[in-house]
Amino acid sequence: MSNAERYDAVVIGSGEGGKYLAWHLAQAGEKTAVVERRWIGGSCPNINCLPSKNEIWSAGVARIAARAGEFGVTTGPVSVEMRQVLQRKRDMVDGLVAFHLDRYKATGAELIMGTARLVEPQTVEVSLNGGGTRRLVADKLFLNLGTQASVPPVPGLAEAKPLTHIEALELDRLPDHLVVLGGGYVGLEFAQAYRRFGSRITIIERGPRLAKREDEDVSREIQRILEAEGIELLLSTEVERVEGQSVDDVRVLIDTPDGRKTIEGTDILVAAGRTPNTRGIGLEEAGIELTGRGYIRVNDRLETTAPNTWAIGECAGSPQFTHMSLDDFRVIRDNLSGGNRSTKDRMTPYCMFIDPPLARIGMSEEQARAKGVTARVAKLPTKAVLRTRTTSESAGFMKALVDADDRILGFTMIGSEAGEVMAVVQTAMLAGLPYMALRDAILAHPTMAEGLNALFSNVPAKSG
Known part of the structure; x- marks a missing residue:
């Protein structure tokens, strides 16, 4: 040496x-x-x-x-x-x-x-x-x-040589039937993409809903969108055993609310955390x-x-x-360099690149309730934004949380260009602007961000 x-x-x-x-x-x-x-x-x-x-x-x-x-x-x-x-x-x-x-x-x-x-x-x-x-x-x-x-310690799973995101991104062929373990960001993004390429898709999620860290209405909308594209969803389902080899023939033995079943596929993708x-x-x-x-x-x-x-x-x-x-x-x-920066209380933007995408900044409704924070909630269906009339991309909704001092606590959107719209709200939050600034802003027409005018016009009046 x-x-x-x-x-x-x-x-x-x-x-x-x-x-x-x-x-x-x-x-x-x-x-x-x-x-x-x-x-x-x-x-x-x-x-x-x-x-x-x-x-x-x-x-x-x-x-x-x-x-x-x-x-x-x-x-x-x-x-x-x-x-x-x-x-x-x-x-x-x-x-x-x-x-x-x-x-x-x-x-x-x-x-x-x-x-x-x-x-x-x-x-x-x-x-x-x-x-x-x-x-x-x-x-x-x-x-x-x-x-x-992560590859969960399911009997037979490691031996089946499952795909992770790395191998899935190197496929030069189209899986006939892709079984996806996990209903989070990676699993949902790959599932929808391969469905659109032409694969049959089954998603197995052990929890009662997809995207479990999001509000229940967000999870329901994601489920509706994916099922409309022909993706099979098995929720509240435990994988008991895996047999066979991914890329050839794989059998997944599962325990569902309706009893035990076997899912037969050609490939299995593990998207169960990191x-x-x-x-x-x-x-x-x-x-x-x-x-x-x-x-x-x-x-x-x-x-x-x-x-x-x-x-x-x-x-x-x-x-x-x-x-x-x-x-x-x-x-x-x-x-x-002598500064005093901290990771505490950072504002973390989330974006899931399904189509339409999901974006969130700040608190969700569930997080606000868990912290005992009183928030006024405004909601707007994406189809109410006139831009969607020109694109026919009308799935989803916008949602905002506002506190008693008229500050924006959080914003969630599932809909076309959600990540870009979220950045507008994030900027307002970073500046500490009251929600009325976005309600009354002159936003270009017809854009998706223009929907923020209508969304924040729906903020309930202060109680009392």
């Missing part, structure tokens, strides 16, 4: 927050290295956010083509060539990787491809992908370890404590229990979104 090399900063993992921090520190003149096992730029541009939305967009195009007649457009038979869908996604990923490599070169941050393990506090041993090892000693150490798809990549790399030996769920224990400045060591993103228990990892970078960056 070579002698130890000293760095001002070492980042393990090249995901969103870690790479931006490395680039920032390197540009500030600090000797900085990033250790990455495989995915240059992290999971988002390679195997997660952007690739999945790329293929979801292709599925949306297939849906539009199939509906062309509704819009007066005559087409021939519509078919999907999965090899071309896959190639389009791969081309995008290649471009993103090239962008990241350019950024490393431009900033001066060193990218080291290999597997990292902590052997002492602030000391990292790297088994290089190309062979050999290096030992890095860091004045400041940043852990950007990410998470991986597990932090924190085990077996020497964290405990370096004095870095974990929570009971295996995440790195941090304070509100993202400092770990070890000196001069920080954690970023999902491995630190931050909300599992790329945009939250980016904000983790900002928190650490500013505090390193």
Whole structure:
């Protein structure tokens, strides 16, 4: 092994927050290295956010083509060539990787491809992908370890070699019958996309409803939308055993409210949550404590229990979104410069890219009730927004929560362009504006955001 090399900063993992921090520190003149096992730029541009939305967009195009007649457009038979869908996604990923490599070169941050393990506090041993090892000693150490798809301990499931989101994004064929385990973000996005590509889809969810963290009316609307597209939903259903092999022939034995059944499919996709990549790399030996769920224990400045060591993103228990990892970078960056930024009370935007998409910012009704917060609730069906008359995309609704001081507590929308409309409300919330500012704003016609005028006109009057 070579002698130890000293760095001002070492980042393990090249995901969103870690790479931006490395680039920032390197540009500030600090000797900085990033250790990455495989995915240059992290999971988002390679195997997660952007690739999945790329293929979801292709599925949306297939849906539009199939509906062309509704819009007066005559087409021939519509078919999907999965090899071309896959190639389009791969081309995008290649471009993103090239962008990241350019950024490393431009900033001066060193990218080291290999597997990292902590052997002492602030000391990292790297088994290089190309062979050999290096030992890095860091004045400041940043852990950007990410998470991986969880595979529940269901008898026969691991042996069936199920798809996770990684393998699902590399399919160059169309599954005849895809069985999806999980009714959360990943499961629902993939289920709808592959239904639109032409697969038969069955979603198995152990809870009584989909998207369990959302309000019940949101879950019902998602269920209605997916069932209208021919997706089979099995709720309050436990998977007892899996037999066979995914990609060939798989049988899922389930316990439903109507009794035990067997679902036969060709492929099975596991979308049952995430597990932090924190085990077996020497964290405990370096004095870095974990929570009971295996995440790195941090304070509100993202400092770990070890000196001069920080954690970023999902491995630190931050909300599992790329945009939250980016904000983790900002928190650490500013505090390193003498600031006092915190992760407490951050406003987290949520967006599920089903079609129509679901977006939420701030409190839901259920969260407000759980916290004992009194809120006035306004609701508006998406079909009431005139823009939908021009697009025929009228599914869903908007909902807002307003407090006694006329401040917006939360906003939820399931409907066309929900993520973009949410950003308007989020901006108003960040500015502390009363809801009347959006009620009375002059918003361009005909846009989806224009619906905010009508939504906030429906806010009930103050009681008493």
